Amino acid sequence: MATATAAQPASRGTRPNAAGAGPFALLAAPLGWMLVFYLMPLGILLAHAFWSVDYLTIDRTFTLKNLQTVATNSLYPTVILRTFLMASAVTLTSIAIAFPLAYFLAKKVTARRELLLMMVVFPLWSSYLVRAFAWKTILGANGILNSFLLWTGLIDQPITAFLYSKTGMYITFCHVWLPFMILPLYTVLDRLPNSLLEASADLGSSGWQTFRRVIWPLSIPGVMAGSLSVFSLTMGDYITPSLIGGSPGTELIGGIVADQFGIANNWPLGAALILPVLAIVIVFLLVANRFGALGRSEP
Amino acid sequence: MNLANELPLPRPRRRRGPRNSGLTAAAVAVYLFLYLPLVVVVLYSFSATKVNAWPIEGYTLDWYRELLQDGDIWESLRFSVFVGLCASGVAVVLGAMTAYALDRFRFRGKTVVRFAVGLPIVLPGIVTGVALLTFFSSTLGWQLSARTIVIGHVTFCITLVVNSVAARLSQLPRSLDEASADLGATPWRTFRRVTFPLVRPSIFAGAILAFTLSFDEIIVTFFLTGREKTLPLLIWGRLRRGISPEINAVATVIILVSLVLVVVANRVLRRSGQSLF
Amino acid sequence: MNDREQIEALKELEPAEVARRLRTGQISRRDVGKLFAAIGLTATLGPMFARGEASAASDLTMIVWEGYSDDTWAKPFEETNDARVEATFAGTGDEMFAAMQGSGGSTYDLVSASSDLPRRLYDADLLMEIDPAKLTNFPDLYPQFQKPPYITFDDKLYGVNFAWGPTTLLFDPEVVTSEPTSWSAMLDEQYKGKLATWNYPLQIGQYALLLDPKPENPFELSDEQLAQVKDMLIAQRPLIRKYWDLGGEVAELYLNKEIVISDGWPYIKAQVKESGGNIGQVLPEEGVTGWSDSWCISKHAADPELALKWADFMIGPVGQQGIIDVMTYAVTNKKVIETLPAELREELRMTDIPNDYAKIHMWQFIPGYDKWVLIWQEATAG
Numbered sequence: 001m002a003t004a005t006a007a008q009p010a011s012r013g014t015r016p017n018a019a020g021a022g023p024f025a026l027l028a029a030p031l032g033w034m035l036v037f038y039l040m041p042l043g044i045l046l047a048h049a050f051w052s053v054d055y056l057t058i059d060r061t062f063t064l065k066n067l068q069t070v071a072t073n074s075l076y077p078t079v080i081l082r083t084f085l086m087a088s089a090v091t092l093t094s095i096a097i098a099f100p101l102a103y104f105l106a107k108k109v110t111a112r113r114e115l116l117l118m119m120v121v122f123p124l125w126s127s128y129l130v131r132a133f134a135w136k137t138i139l140g141a142n143g144i145l146n147s148f149l150l151w152t153g154l155i156d157q158p159i160t161a162f163l164y165s166k167t168g169m170y171i172t173f174c175h176v177w178l179p180f181m182i183l184p185l186y187t188v189l190d191r192l193p194n195s196l197l198e199a200s201a202d203l204g205s206s207g208w209q210t211f212r213r214v215i216w217p218l219s220i221p222g223v224m225a226g227s228l229s230v231f232s233l234t235m236g237d238y239i240t241p242s243l244i245g246g247s248p249g250t251e252l253i254g255g256i257v258a259d260q261f262g263i264a265n266n267w268p269l270g271a272a273l274i275l276p277v278l279a280i281v282i283v284f285l286l287v288a289n290r291f292g293a294l295g296r297s298e299p
Numbered sequence: 300m301n302l303a304n305e306l307p308l309p310r311p312r313r314r315r316g317p318r319n320s321g322l323t324a325a326a327v328a329v330y331l332f333l334y335l336p337l338v339v340v341v342l343y344s345f346s347a348t349k350v351n352a353w354p355i356e357g358y359t360l361d362w363y364r365e366l367l368q369d370g371d372i373w374e375s376l377r378f379s380v381f382v383g384l385c386a387s388g389v390a391v392v393l394g395a396m397t398a399y400a401l402d403r404f405r406f407r408g409k410t411v412v413r414f415a416v417g418l419p420i421v422l423p424g425i426v427t428g429v430a431l432l433t434f435f436s437s438t439l440g441w442q443l444s445a446r447t448i449v450i451g452h453v454t455f456c457i458t459l460v461v462n463s464v465a466a467r468l469s470q471l472p473r474s475l476d477e478a479s480a481d482l483g484a485t486p487w488r489t490f491r492r493v494t495f496p497l498v499r500p501s502i503f504a505g506a507i508l509a510f511t512l513s514f515d516e517i518i519v520t521f522f523l524t525g526r527e528k529t530l531p532l533l534i535w536g537r538l539r540r541g542i543s544p545e546i547n548a549v550a551t552v553i554i555l556v557s558l559v560l561v562v563v564a565n566r567v568l569r570r571s572g573q574s575l576f
Numbered sequence: 577m578n579d580r581e582q583i584e585a586l587k588e589l590e591p592a593e594v595a596r597r598l599r600t601g602q603i604s605r606r607d608v609g610k611l612f613a614a615i616g617l618t619a620t621l622g623p624m625f626a627r628g629e630a631s632a633a634s635d636l637t638m639i640v641w642e643g644y645s646d647d648t649w650a651k652p653f654e655e656t657n658d659a660r661v662e663a664t665f666a667g668t669g670d671e672m673f674a675a676m677q678g679s680g681g682s683t684y685d686l687v688s689a690s691s692d693l694p695r696r697l698y699d700a701d702l703l704m705e706i707d708p709a710k711l712t713n714f715p716d717l718y719p720q721f722q723k724p725p726y727i728t729f730d731d732k733l734y735g736v737n738f739a740w741g742p743t744t745l746l747f748d749p750e751v752v753t754s755e756p757t758s759w760s761a762m763l764d765e766q767y768k769g770k771l772a773t774w775n776y777p778l779q780i781g782q783y784a785l786l787l788d789p790k791p792e793n794p795f796e797l798s799d800e801q802l803a804q805v806k807d808m809l810i811a812q813r814p815l816i817r818k819y820w821d822l823g824g825e826v827a828e829l830y831l832n833k834e835i836v837i838s839d840g841w842p843y844i845k846a847q848v849k850e851s852g853g854n855i856g857q858v859l860p861e862e863g864v865t866g867w868s869d870s871w872c873i874s875k876h877a878a879d880p881e882l883a884l885k886w887a888d889f890m891i892g893p894v895g896q897q898g899i900i901d902v903m904t905y906a907v908t909n910k911k912v913i914e915t916l917p918a919e920l921r922e923e924l925r926m927t928d929i930p931n932d933y934a935k936i937h938m939w940q941f942i943p944g945y946d947k948w949v950l951i952w953q954e955a956t957a958g
Binding site (some may be wrong): 073139160249259262267 | 671677
C-alpha cells in the first residue's frame with residue numbers, strides 16, 4: 001500500500017485505509033505536541049548521560065565516564081535487577097487479581113455495571129499518597145493486619161517484615177496500580193462475543209478450557225496494555241519506596257535516579273542511570289506492541 | 300477452533316451456579332482489597348489522635364471542622380481539579396486522534412509513532428519531570444506555573460487515552476467502515492456515525508483515567524510546579540510533618556464527592572439513552 | 577521568513593484562512609503542526625491561566641524545613657502585611673537546592689537554608705544580597721549571627737540567621753531503660769530492626785564522630801576516614817528499620833512503637849510529646865552535629881521587599897518566640913533570649929551562646945559532595 005507523502009493536499013472523500021494525507025493531518029497536532037514537549041526535552045536530558053558535571057557547571061565534552069560508573073559500580077546493576085524483579089512480580093500479581101474482576105464485570109454483571117466499574121476507578125480518586133499511607137497503618141508492627149493475625153492466633157509475635165520492606169512495597173504497588181490493569185482488561189473482555197463463550201460451553205469444554213483456549217488468547221492485547229502500565233509505573237516510582245520501603249533512596253532505581261537530580265545534583269549520572277531503565281521498558285514496549293497492546297498489529 | 304475435534308459429542312451444558320459464585324466471590328475479594336485502605340482512610344479521618352496509630356483511641360469530628368477552615372486545602376483542591384480538567388481535555392483530543400490514525404491508516408513510521416506516544420507513561424515520571432523542567436526553565440526560559448504542570452500531565456495522559464481507545468479500535472471490524480464507505484458516507488460521516496459511537500466508551504474510560512492520573516500525580520508535578528500547589532503536593536508537604544487526620548478527611552470528602560458526581564453523570568447519560576461505559 | 581516568524585504570522589490568521597492556505601498548498605502540514613503547538617500553548621491555554629498567575633503575585637512562597645511556616649507566626653505576618661504565606665517543606669537541604677536551581681529561583685521567594693546550603697545557592701547565582709539596614713531587628717542579633725561566614729560572601733550578606741540547634745539522639749525510654757550516652761547506640765545489635773536514621777548523605781558527618789581518632793571536623797574527612805564511616809554504615813544497614821526522610825515520620829515511628837532509637841531534632845521530640853508519646857533525648861558524649869538556619873532570598877523573588885519583611889519579622893520578637901515555643905529550637909535575637917526564663921535558656925543551650933554554639937559541629941558546605949552521596953547510597957542500598 002502506498003505510503004503517504006506529506007506534500008499532497010488533502011482531498012475530500014478519501015476512503016478509509018487509503019493512506020493519503022489522512023494520518024498526517026490527524027497526527028500533526030499530537031505528534032507536534034510529543035515532539036516539542038517530550039522527545040526534545042528527553043533528548044536534551046539524555047544527552048546529559050554523555051556529559052559530566054563539575055560542581056555546578058555541566059561540562060559538555062563527550063565522555064563515557066558515567067556509563068562506566070553505571071556498569072562497574074555494583075550498586076546500580078543490583079538495584080536495577082531488584083526493580084525489574086519487583087515490577088515483574090507486581091505485574092503478574094495484578095493480572096491474577098484483575099482478571100476475575102474484569103471478567104466478572106464484562107460478562108456476569110448486567111445491572112449496575114457502570115457503578116461497579118466506577119468503583120474500580122474510585123480508589124484512584126483518593127490521593128495515591130493517602131492510600132500508600134493507609135497501607136502503612138495496615139502493615140505496621142502494631143497495624144491492622146498484625147492485630148488481626150494475633151487475634152486469630154496464627155502468630156504470637158507481630159510480623160515486622162510487612163512494613164519498611166520489599167513485601168510492603170509489593171503489596172502497596174499491587175493495590176495502587178490495580179485499576180490500571182482492570183480497565184484495559186475489562187475493555188477487551190467486554191468486546192469478547194458472548195456467543196464464543198457459549199459455543200465453547202456448548203461444545204462441552206470446561207471452564208478452564210474455555211479460559212485457556214478462548215478467553216485468554218483474545219484478551220492478550222488488554223493484558224499487555226495493562227501490564228505495560230503497571231510494569232512501567234513500578235519501574236519509575238519512588239514515592240512508595242519512600243513511604244513503605246526501608247531505604248527510600250536506594251530500594252528501587254527510581255529513588256536513585258531521583259536522588260541524582262533532587263539531591264546529588266549530578267544530572268549526567270542520573271541521565272546515564274536512565275539508559276538501562278529505558279532499555280528494559282523499550283523491550284517491554286516492543287513485546288507489548290507485538291501482542292497488539294498499542295493497537296492493531298501489522299498484517 | 301479445534302475444540303470440536305477433541306470433544307465430538309456435545310455434553311449437556313454445565314450448571315452455571317457454582318462457577319459463577321466462585322467468580323463472584325473472587326470479585327468481591329478484589330473489591331475488598333481495593334477498598335480496605337479506603338476504609339482505613341475514612342476511619343482515621345475520625346480518629347481523635349493526631350497520629351495513625353492502631354487501634355483508634357477515640358473519635359472526633361474536629362478534623363472536618365479544621366478542614367472547612369483550611370483555605371490552603373480548598374485552594375489546592377480547586378487547582379488540582381482545574382489542572383486535571385485541562386490536562387485530560389487536551390489529552391483526550393490528541394490521544395483519540397492518535398489512536399484513530401494509528402488504527403485506521405497504514406503509513407511509514409507507524410511503529411515509531413506508537414513508541415513515541417507510549418514513552419511518557421513507560422519512562423519513570425522523574426524523567427518527564429526533570430526533562431521538562433530543564434526544557435522549560437533553561438531552553439524556553441518559562442516561569443513554572445499551572446501551564447507547565449498541565450503540559451507535563453498532558454504528555455503522559457495522551458498515552459492513557461491512546462491505549463484505551465486503541466485497544467477498543469483494534470477489535471472493531473473494519474468491514475463496518477468499508478460498508479459505510481460503500482454506502483457513500485464520507486470518512487468524517489463514517490467516523491461520526493459508525494466509529495465514534497463504538498469507541499465512545501473507551502474515550503470515556505481514557506478521559507477518566509487521564510483525569511485521575513493527573514489528579515493524583517506527584518512526581519512530574521513536583522518538578523514543574525510553580526507558585527501554586529496541587530493537592531497531592533500539599534499532602535506530600537504535610538506528610539513530612541507527620542500525617543494529620545485532616546488529610547484523611549480531605550480524602551474522604553473527595554471520595555464522597557466523586558461518588559455523587561459519577562452517580563449523577565450516570566443518571567444523566569442514561570436519560571439520554573447512553574451509558575457511561 | 578524563518579519558522580518562528582511564519583508561525584507568528586499564521587497565528588494572526590482566521591482558522592478558515594489557515595485551512596484555505598493548507599488546501600492550496602501555500603503552507604505545509606508541518607507548519608500547521610507547529611501552529612497547533614504554538615496555539616496550544618499561548619492562545620488556548622494562555623488566558624485560562626492568566627488569572628492564576630496574576631493572583632499569585634502578592635503571595636510569599638518559600639521552601640523550608642518542616643514547621644518553619646507555622647501559623648503561630650505566619651498568621652500574624654499575613655494579617656499585618658496583607659499577604660499569603662505558601663510554604664513547601666523539604667526533607668533535605670539538597671532538595672531545597674534542587675528546587676531552587678531547577679526553577680531558576682522564580683518559584684520560591686525564600687529558602688530556610690541551613691549552614692551547608694547558602695554557599696551553593698550563592699555559587700549558582702540564586703541569592704539576593706541583603707541590606708542589613710533594611711532589617712529593623714538586625715541590631716538585636718548576637719554579633720556572631722549578624723554576618724557569619726556561611727551567609728557572607730565577598731563581604732556581602734546573603735541571609736538572615738534566625739535559628740539553630742543540634743541533631744540529637746532520640747530513644748524510647750520504655751524500651752531503652754538506661755539512657756544512651758554514645759552514638760554507638762545507633763550501631764547496637766541489641767536494637768536490630770528497631771533503629772532509624774536520617775536519610776541524608778550529610779549524616780556521614782554524624783557517624784564520623786565515632787571514629788577513633790575523632791576527626792577535628794566531622795565534615796572535613798579524608799578518603800580513609802570516609803571509607804571507615806562507610807564500613808560502619810554497611811554494618812549498620814541490617815539493623816535499620818527505616819531511613820527516614822520526614823521528621824513527622826520519626827514521630828510516628830516512635831508513637832507506633834516501630835523503633836526505639838534514632839537520630840532526630842528537638843522538634844520531633846516536641847511532636848511526640850504533643851501526641852502523648854514517651855520519648856527521651858540526649859546529646860551523646862562524642863559531640864553533636866547541627867544546623868544554623870538563615871532566611872535567604874531568591875534573586876528572582878516576586879516581591880523582594882515582602883520577603884525581606886518576612887526575614888526581619890522572623891528575627892523579631894514574634895518570630896523568635898514562635899520558633900522557641902513550637903520548634904523548641906535555639907534562636908539568635910539577643911533581646912528575645914535575654915527575656916527568657918533561665919531554665920528554658922539552659923534547655924535550649926542558650927545560656928552562654930558563643931560557647932554553647934561552638935560545641936555543635938554545624939553542617940557545612942562540602943566540596944566533592946558527590947563522593948559522600950555515593951557512599952551513602954552504597955551503604956543504604958543493602
